[in-house]
Amino acid sequence: MSPVALVVGAGDATGGAIARRFAREGYTACVTRRDVASLVPLVAQIEAAGGRAVPFGSDARKEDEVIALVEHIESTIGPIEVLVFNIGANAPSSVLDETARKYFKIWEMACFGGFLNGREVARRMVARAGPQRRQTILFTGATASLRGGAGFAAFAGAKHALRALAQSMARELGPRGIHVAHAIVDGAIDTAFIRDNFPERYALKDQDGILNPDHIADAYWMLHAQPRDAWTHELDLRPYMEKF
Numbered sequence: 001m002s003p004v005a006l007v008v009g010a011g012d013a014t015g016g017a018i019a020r021r022f023a024r025e026g027y028t029a030c031v032t033r034r035d036v037a038s039l040v041p042l043v044a045q046i047e048a049a050g051g052r053a054v055p056f057g058s059d060a061r062k063e064d065e066v067i068a069l070v071e072h073i074e075s076t077i078g079p080i081e082v083l084v085f086n087i088g089a090n091a092p093s094s095v096l097d098e099t100a101r102k103y104f105k106i107w108e109m110a111c112f113g114g115f116l117n118g119r120e121v122a123r124r125m126v127a128r129a130g131p132q133r134r135q136t137i138l139f140t141g142a143t144a145s146l147r148g149g150a151g152f153a154a155f156a157g158a159k160h161a162l163r164a165l166a167q168s169m170a171r172e173l174g175p176r177g178i179h180v181a182h183a184i185v186d187g188a189i190d191t192a193f194i195r196d197n198f199p200e201r202y203a204l205k206d207q208d209g210i211l212n213p214d215h216i217a218d219a220y221w222m223l224h225a226q227p228r229d230a231w232t233h234e235l236d237l238r239p240y241m242e243k244f
Contacts, residue, residue, distance in 0.1 A: 003080075004030050004080045005022035006080050007019045008086060009086035013189055015031070018220050023053060030056065031055050042055075060114075066113075070124065074124055080124060082136045085140065087140075089155060090142070090152075115165055125173075126176055134224065136181070139163075139165070139183070141159055146186075179223070179228065185237050188201050188211065190205060190211065208240065216237055
């Protein structure tokens with residue numbers, strides 16, 4: 001069985017680029033979204049480049065679905081050597097208008113899903129950990145992981161919590177041979193959303209003023225490839241012209 005890179009939240013930008021990057025390195029890219037049909041173009045891209053990808057429709061907030069997903073991959077496809085949790089859930093709203101239902105849903109997507117997927121994969125990784133085995137859990141953070149902005153109370157709360165989860169997992173699992181890292185993606189990413197809603201920001205693309213998903217993916221591969229005597233736990237990625 002070939003090693004597996006499980007990318008939870010393999011969207012059209014960052015998640016898809018990460019899946020393509022690991023597939024290029026010989027990993028089977030197991031990619032998930034709630035709508036499995038939306039993964040068809042990504043799987044086609046990976047296969048056209050000579051890689052292997054397997055799509056799954058799965059809700060990262062549902063414990064039974066996460067358990068079944070990890071069990072299926074481990075038993076029929078291969079050992080999960082890399083987990084990338086890449087669910088965003090960025091939905092701005094004034095705290096005056098925010099509903100309890102939406103606030104809770106954002107937390108479920110951006111934090112609770114990270115716990116469920118991280119726990120299930122870590123259980124498998126710990127059982128086979130060894131000095132010659134490279135196993136990595138990567139969480140995608142955001143500007144909101146570091147500070148709460150006006151209109152982003154729910155998102156910032158969830159991303160702060162995900163960062164704390166990553167820190168706790170790193171301290172517990174690092175000594176057991178599992179590399180846990182948190183990447184803070186601080187800036188606009190080259191996506192259709194930015195192009196359509198923030199054209200003035202998207203215009204900076206030609207000046208390297210927004211993040212290229214392929215370059216984010218290169219950083220994730222670097223984190224996984226690090227020797228265990230020089231692990232990075234937290235890495236921030238931002239365009240050179242971004243204020244911080």
